[in-house]
Amino acid sequence: MRLHIDRTACDGRGLCAELLPELLESDEWGFPMARGSSGVPEELTRAARRAVDRCPKLAFHLAPGS
Amino acid sequence: MTTVAEPRLLGEPVEAYVPKLDPKQVIDLARQAGLTGRGGAGFPVGRKLAAVAATGRPAMVIANGAEGEPGSEKDRYLLTHQPHLVLDGLQLVARACHASALFLYAPPAALEPVRRALWDRRREAVSVRLAPAPSTFVAGEASAAAAAVVGGGAIPADKMVRLAKREMPTLVQNVETLAHLALVARHGAEWFRTRGTQDEPGTFLATVGGAVVNPQVVEAGYGVPLGELLAAAGGPSGPLSAVLVGGYHGGWVPADPELPVSRAGLDSYGATPGAGVVTALPASSCGLRETARIVEYLAGQVSGQCGPCLNGLPRMASALSDLAHHRIWLGMTSEVDRLRGLVTGRGACHHPDATARLIGSAMRMFHEDVTAHLKGECVAR
Numbered sequence: 429m430r431l432h433i434d435r436t437a438c439d440g441r442g443l444c445a446e447l448l449p450e451l452l453e454s455d456e457w458g459f460p461m462a463r464g465s466s467g468v469p470e471e472l473t474r475a476a477r478r479a480v481d482r483c484p485k486l487a488f489h490l491a492p493g494s
Numbered sequence: 495m496t497t498v499a500e501p502r503l504l505g506e507p508v509e510a511y512v513p514k515l516d517p518k519q520v521i522d523l524a525r526q527a528g529l530t531g532r533g534g535a536g537f538p539v540g541r542k543l544a545a546v547a548a549t550g551r552p553a554m555v556i557a558n559g560a561e562g563e564p565g566s567e568k569d570r571y572l573l574t575h576q577p578h579l580v581l582d583g584l585q586l587v588a589r590a591c592h593a594s595a596l597f598l599y600a601p602p603a604a605l606e607p608v609r610r611a612l613w614d615r616r617r618e619a620v621s622v623r624l625a626p627a628p629s630t631f632v633a634g635e636a637s638a639a640a641a642a643v644v645g646g647g648a649i650p651a652d653k654m655v656r657l658a659k660r661e662m663p664t665l666v667q668n669v670e671t672l673a674h675l676a677l678v679a680r681h682g683a684e685w686f687r688t689r690g691t692q693d694e695p696g697t698f699l700a701t702v703g704g705a706v707v708n709p710q711v712v713e714a715g716y717g718v719p720l721g722e723l724l725a726a727a728g729g730p731s732g733p734l735s736a737v738l739v740g741g742y743h744g745g746w747v748p749a750d751p752e753l754p755v756s757r758a759g760l761d762s763y764g765a766t767p768g769a770g771v772v773t774a775l776p777a778s779s780c781g782l783r784e785t786a787r788i789v790e791y792l793a794g795q796v797s798g799q800c801g802p803c804l805n806g807l808p809r810m811a812s813a814l815s816d817l818a819h820h821r822i823w824l825g826m827t828s829e830v831d832r833l834r835g836l837v838t839g840r841g842a843c844h845h846p847d848a849t850a851r852l853i854g855s856a857m858r859m860f861h862e863d864v865t866a867h868l869k870g871e872c873v874a875r
């Protein structure tokens with residue numbers, strides 16, 4: 429799986445980066461930014477799903493692929 | 495209008511003619527001709543048609559003449575002089591993917607000649623609806639066009655989210671691409687390939703402007719030497735320092751008359767022919783100032799949806815403007831580089847990526863100017 433952010437919907441409050449610090453950081457305006465590739469390693473899939481569910485703007489998605 | 499060798503699109507206006515081809519024949523013709531999109535991205539038409547046809551569902555097809563690039567005039571020109579060729583191509587695509595809805599999306603002034611042409615074709619099975627395009631830069635982006643024709647705002651959407659919604663399959667093709675397809679259906683794929691290069695067959699329309707004697711729409715085969723393209727517009731009006739190819743979403747290349755205008759020929763400069771906008775920069779103008787002006791404009795055309803684009807483009811514009819106008823501060827060129835990296839790949843459309851690429855090409859092409867500006871000097875004559 430890989431992370432996908434609908435940039436047209438994201439409000440940049442950075443909740444996802446707080447929930448998934450291993451994969452995301454916030455840029456200087458608060459918008460999430462992948463730390464490396466946007467691939468999600470096996471052991472973080474659950475945490476990633478939780479972040480998807482908690483995104484207030486439904487902007488945070490998991491997509492097939494790596 | 496001028497052509498480098500025999501005109502195709504810019505020849506005599508033609509009457510409506512849609513040969514009776516089945517879907518597979520249309521797709522095969524596009525494939526054999528090696529026809530690619532003329533709106534900027536250059537995607538193979540056959541592949542796009544096949545993908546939409548494979549959904550097995552009725553599609554919506556949009557002929558896109560929105561032409562958001564400020565310097566571009568070729569789509570308007572084509573719609574005015576060859577409306578039937580565009581409409582023929584649209585009907586062929588409609589056949590290839592069982593379209594149930596057809597739109598022609600262009601600025602209001604460009605729709606007038608099409609309205610008249612449509613009257614001649616009023617007995618066609620699937621009629622074409624006209625949709626006015628606003629004059630914003632991103633209005634021509636495919637998802638913006640798809641939103642606009644059904645009455646929404648002409649702003650880009652997230653590609654993955656759109657796919658997931660499983661709306662009607664939508665195919666957006668530039669009007670010039672459609673006109674080429676109509677010619678391929680008339681004369682065959684072999685004929686099409688007699689111009690251009692092996693890998694990039696066919697001709698393209700270029701809007702040649704800036705420091706040339708007679709700015710105009712020119713038709714040429716891919717791979718045409720830059721000098722011939724400029725000569726078709728009367729030639730340079732004086733010494734040139736560089737040429738912007740591909741418009742504001744394009745890149746700077748040297749004013750080398752031998753340079754082949756094709757993807758392969760421009761690749762090493764990080765440029766592509768794009769939608770064919772070719773603008774000559776006189777040696778008396780400063781390339782950095784010109785780029786700063788363009789980036790300022792592009793930052794103002796952000797559709798205001800994506801944080802990194804909305805915040806990053808104005809920041810890049812102001813750093814570049816500082817450099818162009820000798821307001822020097824420590825680390826300004828590395829800050830420009832950092833911002834370019836920060837916005838790239840982080841918008842719903844490629845506006846931030848293309849803006850960052852344009853700046854990159856300016857920093858390379860005008861590196862002597864950059865050094866001079868950092869010392870408070872300028873190399874423009």
Ligand code: SF4
Nearest residue numbers: 438439442443444483
């Ligand atoms: S949680 Fe959702 S809205 Fe908030 S920053 Fe992340 S993607 Fe954007």
Ligand code: SF4
Nearest residue numbers: 797799800803841843
């Ligand atoms: S990337 Fe910029 S121009 Fe494109 S949709 Fe997002 S905000 Fe609009």
